[in-house]
Amino acid sequence: MPYAHITGWGMSVPEPVLTNDDLAKMVDTNDEWIRDRTGIRERHIAREDQFTSTLAVEAAIKALQVANLAPTELDLIIVASSSPEYIFPATACLVQDQIGATKAGAFDLLAACSGFIYGVNMAAQSIRSGSIKNALVIGSETLSRFVDWKDRGTCILFGDGAGAFVVQASDKPGGVLSAVMHSDGSGADSLTLLGGGARHPATETTLAEGKHYVRMDGKAVFRFATRVMGSATKEALELANMKLEEVDWIIPHQANYRIIETAAKYLKLPLDKFVINVDRYGNTSTASIPIAAVEAIEKGQLKSGNKVVFVGFGAGLTWGALVAEWTGPIPTKKHVHPEQYRLFARLRSLIRRALRFLEGLFSRREL
Numbered sequence: 001m002p003y004a005h006i007t008g009w010g011m012s013v014p015e016p017v018l019t020n021d022d023l024a025k026m027v028d029t030n031d032e033w034i035r036d037r038t039g040i041r042e043r044h045i046a047r048e049d050q051f052t053s054t055l056a057v058e059a060a061i062k063a064l065q066v067a068n069l070a071p072t073e074l075d076l077i078i079v080a081s082s083s084p085e086y087i088f089p090a091t092a093c094l095v096q097d098q099i100g101a102t103k104a105g106a107f108d109l110l111a112a113c114s115g116f117i118y119g120v121n122m123a124a125q126s127i128r129s130g131s132i133k134n135a136l137v138i139g140s141e142t143l144s145r146f147v148d149w150k151d152r153g154t155c156i157l158f159g160d161g162a163g164a165f166v167v168q169a170s171d172k173p174g175g176v177l178s179a180v181m182h183s184d185g186s187g188a189d190s191l192t193l194l195g196g197g198a199r200h201p202a203t204e205t206t207l208a209e210g211k212h213y214v215r216m217d218g219k220a221v222f223r224f225a226t227r228v229m230g231s232a233t234k235e236a237l238e239l240a241n242m243k244l245e246e247v248d249w250i251i252p253h254q255a256n257y258r259i260i261e262t263a264a265k266y267l268k269l270p271l272d273k274f275v276i277n278v279d280r281y282g283n284t285s286t287a288s289i290p291i292a293a294v295e296a297i298e299k300g301q302l303k304s305g306n307k308v309v310f311v312g313f314g315a316g317l318t319w320g321a322l323v324a325e326w327t328g329p330i331p332t333k334k335h336v337h338p339e340q341y342r343l344f345a346r347l348r349s350l351i352r353r354a355l356r357f358l359e360g361l362f363s364r365r366e367l
């Protein structure tokens with residue numbers, strides 16, 4: 001049975017930064033309150049011309065560069081997102097087209113902030129089963145588009161960004177060692193974006209009622225998060241036959257510094273075992289774990305051979321944890337340039353659109 005290794009990683013955040021002081025000019029809040037209650041100092045907000053797929057593609061190309069893998073080699077693309085570009089088509093298909101992943105299947109995964117863990121686990125299981133060899137898992141968000149900038153309970157929390165992992169088959173032991181995924185729909189009301197789905201399609205009323213915004217019972221989510229972070233970590237470690245002492249790094253979903261602090265206390269681990277960057281990005285939902293992982297690698301913290309736990313929670317309610325032995329790119333002699341495929345991808349896309357148009361014209365004549 002092949003092992004599923006994380007062989008590439010990349011992140012992308014939009015340049016514009018929104019500080020707590022900027023927010024204090026928009027709603028009744030202040031830097032001190034936000035820092036005390038959440039640990040967040042600033043977050044990045046997508047420009048008008050940046051979309052969930054834009055950030056996803058940038059992160060994906062970087063991840064493919066690290067893995068030294070051509071997009072044409074990908075078998076599967078999973079985009080986990082709480083702010084997909086559309087209900088359909090899947091953002092994953094937009095990414096597939098833009099990076100030139102000619103033979104990949106592509107779908108979006110909605111498990112809110114736990115989505116990236118779910119996605120990596122799904123990719124790893126497909127690889128372990130032998131059905132695919134190379135997968136790309138992306139967490140990408142432009143949640144700023146769904147935030148009510150008049151609601152100080154939510155608008156201070158979220159930020160935009162994307163992170164991606166390449167997951168590949170290898171006979172070498174290691175890679176993804178275990179994972180747990182959980183859900184509890186009885187808590188569905190705690191964190192919602194109700195408008196625009198089949199139950200509340202967009203109308204003037206849904207707009208007036210603010211149904212197209214993120215709504216949250218912050219305290220309920222906080223209590224839930226502090227309960228499940230530690231327990232999911234323990235559960236995944238048990239499945240991997242590992243002890244907490246063997247873990248080098250815990251990379252938690254970056255929602256609130258205090259939630260991470262509580263998890264550390266529960267697990268009786270020092271906070272310096274946790275990768276934390278919520279101060280600079282806020283909560284980027286599905287993107288927060290891969291962004292934190294990429295930064296940990298770039299800082300020289302997360303290294304090949306390290307044992308790492310990813311743990312997250314989110315709307316649904318969902319939560320999960322994944323244990324991995326960090327490896328890195330699979331050594332190979334060839335050197336590929338995934339970014340160069342973008343031009344071919346654009347041309348290919350244009351040609352296919354033109355052919356589809358012509359096909360439409362001719363088939364109309366035949367009718």
Ligand code: UT7
Pocket residue numbers: 028029030033034037038113152153156191216217218219221222225255256283285313314315
């Ligand atoms: O990916 C999952 C996404 N969600 C989360 O992880 C969120 C989890 N929850 C949280 O992080 C916290 O519950 C919040 C940060 C959202 C709120 O912190 P809290 O300590 O639970 O505050 P609270 O809602 O109980 O509010 C305390 C007080 C209230 O005033 P009163 O009633 O005590 O006078 C709020 O009105 O703070 C007030 N408040 C604010 N004040 C200044 C609420 N938001 C703000 C604000 N600035 N932004």
